[in-house]
Amino acid sequence: MINAVPKAFWDELLSELGADAIDHSPATIADYGANLMPSGDRMPGGVLYPASTAQVQQMVQAANRHRVAIWPISTGRNVGIGEKSPVREGQVVMHLGRRMNHIHEIDETLCFAEIDPGVTFRQLYDELGRRGHRLMMSSTSGPTDGSLVGNAIDKGAGYTPYFDHFGMTCGLEVVLGDGRILRTADGASPGAKTWHLVKYGFGPFLDGLFVQSNFGIVTRAGLWLMPRPPVIRCFIFSFPDDDDFGEIVDLIRPLKLNNFVPTLFKVTNDVYSLGTVETYPYGRTGGKTPLPDEVRGELRRQHGIGSWTVSGAFYGDSEETIRPLIERVRKHFERSGKARYTSHEQALESRIFKIHVDTFSGTPTEEEMPLHEWRPGGGSIWFLPSTPMVGSIANQHQRMSRSILARYGFEFITEYVCTGRVSRALHPLIFNRQDPDEARRAAECYRALMQAYAEAGYPISRAPIEVQEEAMARLQVTPEVCRDLKRALDPNGVIAPGKYGIV
Ligand code: ADP
Numbered sequence: 001m002i003n004a005v006p007k008a009f010w011d012e013l014l015s016e017l018g019a020d021a022i023d024h025s026p027a028t029i030a031d032y033g034a035n036l037m038p039s040g041d042r043m044p045g046g047v048l049y050p051a052s053t054a055q056v057q058q059m060v061q062a063a064n065r066h067r068v069a070i071w072p073i074s075t076g077r078n079v080g081i082g083e084k085s086p087v088r089e090g091q092v093v094m095h096l097g098r099r100m101n102h103i104h105e106i107d108e109t110l111c112f113a114e115i116d117p118g119v120t121f122r123q124l125y126d127e128l129g130r131r132g133h134r135l136m137m138s139s140t141s142g143p144t145d146g147s148l149v150g151n152a153i154d155k156g157a158g159y160t161p162y163f164d165h166f167g168m169t170c171g172l173e174v175v176l177g178d179g180r181i182l183r184t185a186d187g188a189s190p191g192a193k194t195w196h197l198v199k200y201g202f203g204p205f206l207d208g209l210f211v212q213s214n215f216g217i218v219t220r221a222g223l224w225l226m227p228r229p230p231v232i233r234c235f236i237f238s239f240p241d242d243d244d245f246g247e248i249v250d251l252i253r254p255l256k257l258n259n260f261v262p263t264l265f266k267v268t269n270d271v272y273s274l275g276t277v278e279t280y281p282y283g284r285t286g287g288k289t290p291l292p293d294e295v296r297g298e299l300r301r302q303h304g305i306g307s308w309t310v311s312g313a314f315y316g317d318s319e320e321t322i323r324p325l326i327e328r329v330r331k332h333f334e335r336s337g338k339a340r341y342t343s344h345e346q347a348l349e350s351r352i353f354k355i356h357v358d359t360f361s362g363t364p365t366e367e368e369m370p371l372h373e374w375r376p377g378g379g380s381i382w383f384l385p386s387t388p389m390v391g392s393i394a395n396q397h398q399r400m401s402r403s404i405l406a407r408y409g410f411e412f413i414t415e416y417v418c419t420g421r422v423s424r425a426l427h428p429l430i431f432n433r434q435d436p437d438e439a440r441r442a443a444e445c446y447r448a449l450m451q452a453y454a455e456a457g458y459p460i461s462r463a464p465i466e467v468q469e470e471a472m473a474r475l476q477v478t479p480e481v482c483r484d485l486k487r488a489l490d491p492n493g494v495i496a497p498g499k500y501g502i503v
Contacts, residue, residue, distance in 0.1 A: 005045035005092055009066040013048070016062075017055055020099075023047045032076075032093045035085040036372070036380040036433065037466045038443035042085040044071060044093045051099040053173060053181060053219040059094065060217065061179045063494040070094050071496050072217045074117040074150030077143040079372060080382040080428055081154070082465035087498045094217065097147055103127055104220070108134055111225045112170065112196045117149040117218055121364040124148060128225075136228035136362040138162040141355060144364035149221050153211050155462050157417065157424065159359045161226060161262045168224045171195040172207050174216035177490020182206070182216065196222025212462070213482070214496035215489040226362075229315035233322045234357045236342040237333045238306035245398050246391030247336055248310055249418070253389040257420035261312045261329065263360050265418040268309045269398075270300050272413045273352045275371035275430070277303065290411040303352060306340065311353075313360035372430060374413070379433030381446055384462045385453045387416065387423050394423070400452055401427060408445035409438070424461060463500070472501020 005024070013022050024046030033043035048070070050056045063070050069090070075097040076084030084093060097118025104114040106127065113124065121137070122144035128135050138158035140151060150156075152165040162168045172184045185201030186192040199205075210216050239248060248267055255261045271291065284295050300306065310333070316322040333339040347353035351367060358365040372380045387397045394416075402412040413430060416423040427449070431442035443466070450460060450467065454474060463471040472479050482502045486493065497503050 004090060005068050006066050009062055009068050010046065012062055012066075013059065016058060017050075021049050021051070021055065021059075023049070032084045032095075033089075035083040035465070036080055036378055037082065037464060038379060038381060038431070038433065038439045038446070039466050042087070042089050042465070044086050045090045046092050048092060048094045049098045050094065050096060053175065056094070056096070056100075056175045056217055056219050057179055057181060060175055060177065060494060063092075064177075064179060064492050067492060068092055068494065069497055070217075070494055071499075072096060074147035075120060075145060076150075077146035078150065078154060079142060079369075080380040080464065081462065085465065087465045087468060087496060091496065096217070096219070097150075100219065106131065106135070106225075107196075110197060111135055111227060113223045113225060114196055115148060115221055115223055117220070118147055119149070120145045120147055125362075125364050128228075133228050135225040136160065136162075137223075137225055138165065138168065139359060139362050139364045140165075141359050141365060141368040143369060144366055148223060149218055152221070152223075153218055155212055158362070159264050159266060159417065160362050162224065162362075163264050163417075166211055169207070169221050170197065170199045170224055171222040172210060172218050173220035174210055174218050176216045177214075177486075177492070177495045181219075196224075209485065209489075212500045214499040214502050215485060217495065228362075230317050231319055231322060232313055232315055232357075232361050233319070233326060234311060234313040234344045234347055234360050235326050235329055236347050236353055236356060237310040237339040238342065239308040239310065239336075239338050239340075240306045241338070242307050242398065242402070243395060244306075244308055244336075244338055246395035247338075248308060248391075249387075249389050249394040249416075249423070250391035251333055251336065252310070252418050253420055255312075255329070255332065256389070256418060259420075262315055263313045265310060265312045266356060266359070267416040267418060267423070268311070268356075269412065269414045270296060270305055270307050271374075271411050272371065272415050272426075272428075273305050273309055274299050274303060275374040275413060276355065276368050277351055277370070279373060280375045289409050290406055296411075304350070305352060309353070309356070310339075311356040311360070313357075371413070371428060374430040375432050375438075377432030377434035377438070379431035379439060379442060381429050381431075381442060381464050381466065382462075383425075383427040383429060383446060383449050383460065385425050385427070385449075385458050385460050387425055387458065389418060389421055389423060396456075397425070397453075397458070400456070401425075401449065404448050404452055405429070405445060408441045408448070410442070410445060465499075469498055469501040
């Protein structure tokens with residue numbers, strides 16, 4: 001059982017680690033408690049800034065002695081999922097990214113990096129650039145100052161062939177809740193030179209325990225990188241109608257199941273694209289929400305987009321080798337009679353389309369961030385269900401989301417990121433958090449979406465802090481197994497109790 005943070009905890013850390021390592025001033029607490037959730041900010045008990053794995057260990061040991069709960073973050077730029085704020089009020093945020101943000105190694109032969117939890121997408125990109133861009137990383141389309149480690153262990157993803165960010169980590173260093181330091185896979189073998197090369201190593205694969213969990217604090221990671229292809233060429237198709245989505249999904253599936261197209265496919269809807277360059281047109285709708293179809297149509301025409309934007313990319317050693325591949329994909333999509341093609345060069349001239357080129361090129365971009373300001377008042381909560389790559393099911397899903405969102409006064413904003421078998425739907429619910437009625441509707445709408453998808457047999461893959469406990473409570477046996485693991489690895493429950501519903 002965790003109590004309020006005792007003064008002795010702060011005094012001890014102050015004398016052992018110095019004033020740079022702690023801050024529990026009211027201004028800092030307010031800053032770290034802020035988030036974009038409907039239910040409001042969640043104030044931490046203070047903030048810790050460790051400078052090394054040894055300091056993380058000291059802090060965890062002190063937390064055990066004083067029964068203090070710690071909420072670890074790398075950079076806390078998990079926008080629409082919880083930002084820096086803890087799952088429960090009063091937990092002490094451990095902000096690893098402030099001082100643990102070094103790139104320890106980049107191996108350009110075997111193509112991996114060893115990084116601290118605070119290394120950001122932009123930082124690694126810049127360092128790879130300084131070395132001549134021989135290697136390419138996979139980036140999200142989220143904030144460029146978010147961390148690679150935080151994103152990977154929260155099951156974030158990108159768009160290039162290395163899109164599976166956790167899958168591309170190899171070898172973690174973790175401070176467990178009981179204070180032990182674990183190096184996973186070959187890292188457990190003293191002097192091993194293969195820590196970041198051999199993913200599974202000897203014995204059980206422990207890395208997975210630290211994903212969306214609260215058994216330990218990740219203090220270092222190996223990350224695989226891809227040799228940067230000399231030429232990258234993106235292709236984009238626009239489809240005019242909402243119900244074209246089913247056909248799009250059926251067209252994508254064969255191209256991804258055999259990896260003819262090496263990147264993932266993005267299928268972005270009109271409002272998601274519009275939200276990167278426009279805000280909600282209250283003037284045109286006379287203050288009415290959700291967005292009427294006529295106004296949505298007008299905005300689409302104005303910005304030269306369809307109901308759906310489908311994109312992917314090819315990599316090669318020259319334009320000549322890529323051209324026939326693009327021709328093949330064009331034939332495939334244009335068979336439908338509805339697809340309108342936009343070339344890589346044309347895409348570079350459009351703010352809306354350039355985001356696709358950047359993300360398929362492993363280039364961090366801030367251009368998608370304005371989407372969070374589609375409606376005023378700074379509310380954003382992301383719903384992330386999975387949709388099988390079967391057109392009829394995909395169309396049922398988009399119709400279900402559209403009608404639930406409309407019922408609560410919100411428009412459908414989505415991007416489906418497609419592999420061959422399943423797509424992850426990113427449904428950001430953007431709402432006016434300053435308007436109590438709209439915030440209440442956002443919370444209810446989120447739960448209605450979660451309920452409808454669960455009943456239809458499609459659980460979510462990632463949850464904002466606000467619904468993590470509810471989402472875990474829907475599962476069978478997993479909550480009990482997680483509780484057993486928690487007891488074994490963090491017997492005093494000092495790391496993020498309640499995170500992903502694990503207590
Ligand atoms: P990002 O740095 O990518 O913005 P966050 O810092 O917001 O990611 O963290 C995302 C999620 O992962 C949060 O639930 C957070 O508690 C968890 N997390 C982030 N970094 C660590 C870490 N180094 N060790 C353990 N959990 C972490």
